[in-house]
Amino acid sequence: MGEGTYLDNSVSAQPSKETIAEMIPWLGERFGALESPHRVGQVGWSVVRESLGAIHALLDADKEDSFVFTSSGEEAINQVMLGMFFTYIQESGRNHIILSSADEVAHLSSMKRMEELGCSYKIVPPGRDGAVSVKALEAAITPRTILMSLGAAHGLTGVVNPVDEIASLCHERAIFFHLDVTHAIGRVPLNLNHPGLSFVTFRGEPLHAPQGTGGLLLKKAVRTAPLILGGGEQSGLRGGAFSLALLSGLGVAAKTLSEAKDYLSTEIARIRVFFEDEVLASIPGSEVLFLDTVRLPHVTTIAFPGVASEVLLYHLNSLDVFASMGGGPFLPLSATLIESGFPPEKALSALSFSFSRYSTEDDAQAAAQALKKSVEKLRGLSRYFTGV
Numbered sequence: 001m002g003e004g005t006y007l008d009n010s011v012s013a014q015p016s017k018e019t020i021a022e023m024i025p026w027l028g029e030r031f032g033a034l035e036s037p038h039r040v041g042q043v044g045w046s047v048v049r050e051s052l053g054a055i056h057a058l059l060d061a062d063k064e065d066s067f068v069f070t071s072s073g074e075e076a077i078n079q080v081m082l083g084m085f086f087t088y089i090q091e092s093g094r095n096h097i098i099l100s101s102a103d104e105v106a107h108l109s110s111m112k113r114m115e116e117l118g119c120s121y122k123i124v125p126p127g128r129d130g131a132v133s134v135k136a137l138e139a140a141i142t143p144r145t146i147l148m149s150l151g152a153a154h155g156l157t158g159v160v161n162p163v164d165e166i167a168s169l170c171h172e173r174a175i176f177f178h179l180d181v182t183h184a185i186g187r188v189p190l191n192l193n194h195p196g197l198s199f200v201t202f203r204g205e206p207l208h209a210p211q212g213t214g215g216l217l218l219k220k221a222v223r224t225a226p227l228i229l230g231g232g233e234q235s236g237l238r239g240g241a242f243s244l245a246l247l248s249g250l251g252v253a254a255k256t257l258s259e260a261k262d263y264l265s266t267e268i269a270r271i272r273v274f275f276e277d278e279v280l281a282s283i284p285g286s287e288v289l290f291l292d293t294v295r296l297p298h299v300t301t302i303a304f305p306g307v308a309s310e311v312l313l314y315h316l317n318s319l320d321v322f323a324s325m326g327g328g329p330f331l332p333l334s335a336t337l338i339e340s341g342f343p344p345e346k347a348l349s350a351l352s353f354s355f356s357r358y359s360t361e362d363d364a365q366a367a368a369q370a371l372k373k374s375v376e377k378l379r380g381l382s383r384y385f386t387g388v
Helices: 017-027 045-058 073-092 105-116 134-140 163-172 244-259 261-282 309-318 333-339 361-381
Strands: 066-070 096-100 120-124 145-151 176-180 199-203 214-218 299-303 350-354
Touching (some): 066 073, 073 145, 073 176, 073 199, 073 214, 096 105, 105 120, 105 145, 120 134, 134 163, 163 176, 244 261, 261 299, 309 350, 333 350
Parallel strands (some): 096 120, 145 176
Antiparallel strands (some): 066 214, 299 350
């Protein structure tokens, strides 16, 4: 990006120059509609095929799977929920849904609408390790449970859920399993062809795709209903024309992410560890949370006792370092930590830092130095801080 150190990549990451270059022609000179039978319209199908091929490759999609290009991850999640209602819940009478309090806002807020449609749900909290346990999920199952909806990993804490075990549980109990892979895809190994997996969703922004992109993958014979009615666009699964510029940008991002998997799982992890070590060595009492848990290679959450996270975030912003305390697609980070059993005073002192493939060791060094300066200043101003 421009000036400053940007470590809020779980919300939105900078699109590459290659992505922007691919998008530009579709914003101007290539304006034809795909539905038109003439050459001006039909030329767009080449980018559709190429982009969908890259997305399918990233998701390791089977040829029998169906993909819906959406305007956001939130749209994709809502299509899972309402599609379940119209295609399965109404006809089966099974109307119970399980999700986690560590999930993103779209999962949780969609439950209000599902409740209005006559569904019930159970919210399972994460454990002290930040992950949702298979045992807790199994205990939440009832004879009417039809869907389990979870994130593969949390974009703020970095904690990875036991996806394969959860998919096996759903397969054994004949429960549909929806997995949002926004933060895990291309970063940690995922078996997206597990027989227990039904729906896969993601939003494009953390993948270095343009804003306003997302997707829903339907595994094999799984059905859904369109949120948006129109003609036969996207095999009748989402009506209306979509932006070829955005789809092409998402395709480039997917291709690049597929090619950068090894880099993200090694070099970015090294930079994250370097950052954590620098912070722990220079700021007394600081604590990396979930250190002994399976985590994403590019995300860390660190607590700074004696400092309120919102004040620290504001001060870091003045030093051109940009981190996160939640909001947007996320619940507040402090709420997620409290759900995991952390005391409020620790939860309210924590910030999340998410790196990207553009992050460098210099970025990590600059952020650690800014944190040291900020924490020392804010602790010095606090009448309640007595040292650690």
